[in-house]
Amino acid sequence: MERPSPIAALKAVLPEAVWTEDADRIAPRLSEWRGRWRGETPIMLLPRNTAEVSACVRACAELGLPITTQGGNTGLVGGQIPLGEVLLSTERLTAVRQVSPLDDALTVESGVTLLQAQQAAAEVERLFPLSLAAEGTATVGGVISTNAGGTAVLRYGVMRDLVLGIEAVLPDGRVFKGLRALRKNNTGYDLKQLFIGAEGTLGVVTAATLKLFPVMRSRATAMVGLNDPEAAIRLLALAKSETGGGVDAFELMKRIGIELVLQHIPDTREPLDRPSPWYVLLELASGEPGAAEAALPRVLERALSERLILDAAIAQNAAQAAAFWRLREEQSAGQKPEGPGWKHDVSVPVSQVAAFIDQATAAAESTCTGARVSAFGHVGDGNIHFDVLMPSGGDRAAFEAAREEGSRRIHDIADQLSGSISAEHGLGRLKTAEAARYKDPVELDLQRAVRAALDPRRLMNPGVLF
């Protein structure tokens, strides 16, 4: 008698409701929205609770079957796409287990979307602050596994800063029960940290306890014109100091980015009377009614008197604030009609932002004559989306041919300035080799030692990280 295939054996040990081989059902899970990856999988597992996740992972471990775990499938670096592995989806792990306003804590399963988590917090008059474009689809488990950032990092930190506890199924199927709503607990290594940003390599996150915050009571938004990124960084320090940390957003944009949005995106308009070489979208918030509105003019007047800024416009109502935000949010869309671009998601220490932009711009322009640089991003966190656009009417093939060298030089500059080549998107399948170039060998060894300790057979998301 022939031995059954591992997949047949897997199906035999799991309840029928927990798996599917339906190609139509699986297909949307095998590509992602940018269309960069086409995956394949023999089977998709759809466990409904932690016990079923444990049974699925244990069965795969016993059969030696590697697993790729997928949340909302919004990742940008291919980490969620199986290339032959079993696909484990968290889409049925959707329970909101506990909302505890007195603890400022919310416990949800990992398939809950970021938006649903935000809504569960809002229902008890609390804020879950992590916010990003894909929040209607991105799941809590995915956002934990990629340690996502987004637009509220300056005040509230990245996902790592917002997680109080984690429940996860380990690579051998055992359950790590780390769901705690404790603010202080010093009893050994803080193991939950391992699963945050691990991109699914150390187990499957099944639930998390998240930190909640008070809802803010005042908010004020301005668009500011400046001469250069150096001035922007000094404005940031001034605004933080004047408000005691009340800066909620600080987004830098270059004139070309504003111009492309005005040119290509309908219903957008110049934010200031005269164009400036650079712009900052500055937003203050406070728990005190009226405090942000009072602080913003004070900050801007001082910045004007210190000649840090050229011009500024304070949003007079929510619609004007939204119009300012639109100029920021459409930066990528505004570039699209201009053809391909070399895109980079780097971070550097805030003090090095201006040096990075200067040096990287020079590197881009010397790698490809006429290339146009549109740098923008969450500069309050040192995070720059450094995009190099094709020369106007330029030679597309020549631009593509220069991409590898150009990106390499830009990443080298970030590295030399003590920066990172992946500030918020993670490494996934896309950036792992590039990241390994910049890692110290000791750190690479440590990365591998930790992985081997938890997943000695490398069965969890084997294609990602080191």
Next chain:
Amino acid sequence: MERPSPIAALKAVLPEAVWTEDADRIAPRLSEWRGRWRGETPIMLLPRNTAEVSACVRACAELGLPITTQGGNTGLVGGQIPLGEVLLSTERLTAVRQVSPLDDALTVESGVTLLQAQQAAAEVERLFPLSLAAEGTATVGGVISTNAGGTAVLRYGVMRDLVLGIEAVLPDGRVFKGLRALRKNNTGYDLKQLFIGAEGTLGVVTAATLKLFPVMRSRATAMVGLNDPEAAIRLLALAKSETGGGVDAFELMKRIGIELVLQHIPDTREPLDRPSPWYVLLELASGEPGAAEAALPRVLERALSERLILDAAIAQNAAQAAAFWRLREEQSAGQKPEGPGWKHDVSVPVSQVAAFIDQATAAAESTCTGARVSAFGHVGDGNIHFDVLMPSGGDRAAFEAAREEGSRRIHDIADQLSGSISAEHGLGRLKTAEAARYKDPVELDLQRAVRAALDPRRLMNPGVLF
């Protein structure tokens, strides 16, 4: 020819300036201020920089010599006291390597004291917020290794939340170079997290990059009288909500704790006109000049109208605020003349604080008739110093005999309420066995797997943690 002893071999390979066998020099390092531990060591290593730490650790590793690392020797659980191991002191690692106000970052070596770090921040008009009683002696390395808390956790978090980067010498002598001032960096596991709270078991922290914050511009302090801890927790939620997170301190005290301070500590006085069963020291702070002073009466009036509080006094000046703080800070000193106590450093979810105090008080009183409970602490973090005092004029021997059972029952209650038996002091040598009772076997396995991956021969602080 005889082979030299390992210690002789160690002396032979290290520069003479780096070690000492001078018993007078070593003696103060072998006991701690509570006098609970008497250590011993064959030799003390005093490396002057990271390269020397690396040479010391490498030489010990090659000779199979275990090491205990010591910072300021202020730990409360014996983790810093060698029992036969080589003693490695960080006392010469005192460089302030970089102060970068634009990055809100400060890089110091691990032997720098907490107070020196605070001062280095203040010199550039920034705040390093971690603050605790031993800050003049406790070192940055020690505070990282124990993930210390202190009085500013409610707003700024524990030490883990304040570390941007770490440099550490691994158990084999290699150097992990993780000193980064980046706010966002998603390129694999965040390895620095391993060393925070590791109590020296995964290597020697040699330097760290710390987060700085804006200096606050207004501050307001009140002493509040309440009926019970339940009301205190509701007051906390109200104050956080009304101020958008502007609560800097929220310290609960029981009437008996106030009475003992008034009785035993000179120059202290009743904070309110009439005694209350419970007290909260509430402090608000804001970056806006005047905002905290404006918010405090609003919060207290609302709390009075909702009948959450019985009475309140707002400090009219810095001296009055200091007098309120003194009542809190002298809680332990006030107990001392009353004889021995069973002391507990527990945390529970904030919502469970009242339940914990009720149940633990009943357990203490039924274990030892007449025992007096003085609960106080950083209740905003769910951290309760739950101290059980001997009955007035009671039988000391009987009280000591009941200690083990009493403490066990109190820890059991914290555990049943999803709490921790060591909120901020760590485990060290003192609490490891007790902590192991409450750890899930899966978590204990993971703790040991991580340790074995980094230190397979268990040479670093072998007597602490699991």
